Amino acid sequence: MVYFNNAATTYPKPAAVYEAMDEYYRNNAGSLGRGGKEMKSAGTLVADTRQLLKELLHTSLHEVIFTPTATLALNMIIQGLMKRPVKNVYITPFEHNAVTRVLHAYADKINLRILAVNKDCSFDLERIGYQFADCQPDLVIMSHASNVIGVITPVAEVFALAKKYEAITVVDMAQTAGLVDFDIAKAKCDFAVFAGHKTLYGPTGISGFLMNPDVELPTILYGGTGIDSANQDMPKDIPARYEMGTPNMVAIAGLHAALMKLKENNISSYYWQEQDNRKHLLDVLNNYDFVRLVGINNNLDYVGVVSFIIDGISSDSAGQLFSRLGVELRTGLHCAPLAHEFLGTYPAGTIRTSVGIYTNEEDLLRLNDSLYYIKSNL
Incomplete structure (x- = not known):
């Protein structure tokens, strides 16, 4: 996992x-x-x-x-x-x-x-x-x-x-x-x-x-x-x-x-490590045209949390699929229904991926493999 x-x-x-x-x-x-x-x-x-x-x-x-x-x-x-x-x-x-x-x-x-x-x-x-x-x-x-x-x-x-x-x-x-x-x-x-x-x-x-x-x-x-x-x-x-x-x-x-x-x-090392991992996460997600990112504005600053939706699959169903493929993430409303109303993702919610300072290349490769599997079986 x-x-x-x-x-x-x-x-x-x-x-x-x-x-x-x-x-x-x-x-x-x-x-x-x-x-x-x-x-x-x-x-x-x-x-x-x-x-x-x-x-x-x-x-x-x-x-x-x-x-x-x-x-x-x-x-x-x-x-x-x-x-x-x-x-x-x-x-x-x-x-x-x-x-x-x-x-x-x-x-x-x-x-x-x-x-x-x-x-x-x-x-x-x-x-x-x-x-x-x-x-x-x-x-x-x-x-x-x-x-x-x-x-x-x-x-x-x-x-x-x-x-x-x-x-x-x-x-x-x-x-x-x-x-x-x-x-x-x-x-x-x-x-x-x-x-x-x-x-x-x-x-x-x-x-x-x-x-x-x-x-x-x-x-x-x-x-x-x-x-x-x-x-x-x-x-x-x-x-x-x-x-x-x-x-x-x-x-x-x-x-x-x-x-x-x-x-x-030093706190700046944590921040920049997470920013680097977020960039690699976005690179993986942007490889797939059936993935729609939510709430991204390149002019704003972010922590390592990225939400997305997969065309044709509900967030909950996608979450179960990712789990079977060995990827631990979170789906739904994430205890923040107002945010989803604002973002237009209520009531189904989103698929949320969030990196940390210990996220590594193997993790990102496994996520990419999971997305490739989903693409091949849509």
Whole structure:
């Protein structure tokens, strides 16, 4: 089986990630805030990992909060902000259900608007400026890169416009953290969400968000934090206020190893390796006239996610065929129905291929062989 589903989770991980997780589980028994000597070891690991994330995203202001998944992080942010006087909410047409389903739950409370995006997937900043002037934003949420077509969105430019109205800004970096060099402080991001198991090349079970501590985020989750246990209110300090329950220390160990590897190799090397693999992927797909690429604009920047449709075969049927041929990819709506409505691929969805830094020539040859087989049997 060759792997083209890196947008779901990157595979494989650096060897150091596997080694760090195994070493931590075998040699440490501590739980953060709930022990003696081992607690100190866990505390150092967590603090170091937070610092690495801050360095990666070029911030000293933001606080790092760990969650099990990016979906939970987005829920904590959005549902917490819904306790504030938030009315006018803007999103891109590329948002994941981790955003849109949460907002749908508050449909009777908010006025939801879609940022102006042209049919070629470019953002119309002039029209967005008019949108904001006509209906002043309270909250703007943007995926940094679409998980359907991989297009990188102009987060800094849009947030600069939003901040003229003192809007709260949230960027979903699930597809870009650790891959696209991005300064969340300069881009005026109040919240930046990351997924440890995607472009950071860490394990599942550890994600989170960085937050501007000057923005009041009411809590929606409660529980033990290992400190101030007599107080039935959540701690006021950040990150303790938002980190309840036992943290996934082995996953944090894996994420720490992944961040150290990234720091050693430099983020630009990851980006350009993935860009090179994306180019070779497009070369393979463009060899076949029955393949129709979706959402490609050569004037825009992309991560290594490419969606396409095969003439005469539904996406789901094609997915089953690729699976039988030993190619792991993803088909359907990819948890982003708004994106497919915008792209004209709803409700059938697309075939999504996504490369990573470890995609190699053998993988691409196997994909090419699969497409040749499909062409020969259409």
